[in-house]
Amino acid sequence: MFKGKILVADDEASIRQIVEARLKMAGFEVVTAGNGEEALERYYEVHPDLVVLDIMMPHMDGLQVCKQIRKRDTTPIIMLTAKGDIADRINALEMGADDYIIKPFSPRELEARIKAVLRRTYVQPVKPALIEVDDISIDLSRRHVLKANQRVKLTEMEFSLLELLALNPGKPFSRNDILQQVWGYRLNQYSDTRVVDVHVSRLRSKLEKDVSDPELILTARGTGYMFQNYHLNHPAVEEA
Numbered sequence: 001m002f003k004g005k006i007l008v009a010d011d012e013a014s015i016r017q018i019v020e021a022r023l024k025m026a027g028f029e030v031v032t033a034g035n036g037e038e039a040l041e042r043y044y045e046v047h048p049d050l051v052v053l054d055i056m057m058p059h060m061d062g063l064q065v066c067k068q069i070r071k072r073d074t075t076p077i078i079m080l081t082a083k084g085d086i087a088d089r090i091n092a093l094e095m096g097a098d099d100y101i102i103k104p105f106s107p108r109e110l111e112a113r114i115k116a117v118l119r120r121t122y123v124q125p126v127k128p129a130l131i132e133v134d135d136i137s138i139d140l141s142r143r144h145v146l147k148a149n150q151r152v153k154l155t156e157m158e159f160s161l162l163e164l165l166a167l168n169p170g171k172p173f174s175r176n177d178i179l180q181q182v183w184g185y186r187l188n189q190y191s192d193t194r195v196v197d198v199h200v201s202r203l204r205s206k207l208e209k210d211v212s213d214p215e216l217i218l219t220a221r222g223t224g225y226m227f228q229n230y231h232l233n234h235p236a237v238e239e240a
Contacts (some may be wrong), residue, residue: 002047004118005029009039009081011057019052022107034061039057040068054080055088063091070096074155076117093198098157099183116184121156131166133230136164136207136216147186152206157182161199170229172220200225
């Protein structure tokens with residue numbers, strides 16, 4: 001299992017200490033920050049493999065930090081949000097966060113979410129593979145996407161979602177299936193399918209010619225989502 005460097009940013013010292021202790025016990029290197037400005041400074045200093053960001057922080061909130069990171073990097077980001085702040089959760093996903101967890105949370109659940117995101121992000125395919133549909137080219141070995149020969153910038157989780165759907169053309173996936181296979185956890189009382197819906201919306205905005213009439217990523221009525229039923233004639237990718 002890949003063990004990386006995690007940046008944890010939260011203005012509550014007790015939360016930072018609990019999360020830091022839990023992640024260090026799990027074998028991660030942990031760097032902490034107590035406000036948004038410090039989080040951004042630490043991010044560019046240490047170049048972490050994943051960032052955990054509290055939304056409500058002084059000086060610069062987590063949403064602003066996420067926005068700044070996404071201007072240049074695709075590093076996975078998990079947001080910490082208050083239980084009732086539905087708008088903040090949606091904003092976080094739309095700004096490029098990969099996932100969120102609602103306060104109060106279990107450190108064990110956060111550790112599991114981090115491991116799942118890192119597993120999807122850094123476990124590279126053994127064999128190179130290329131999928132080409134219309135003017136879209138998906139390079140699964142380099143995790144690159146081209147649209148009309150122009151590079152499309154995707155976050156790591158957006159690519160993982162696209163990869164799942166594109167490798168299974170015409171197969172509908174429920175939101176629960178997608179949460180399990182892309183984010184690494186099953187739907188439960190703490191989960192929210194908005195994570196899936198917002199990522200699909202972001203993918204469509206980047207890849208579709210007309211988001212109001214999608215041709216690549218289709219809505220499977222009563223189920224969830226699926227990719228256009230093209231002929232897959234490239235070898236499937238095996239994960240290490």
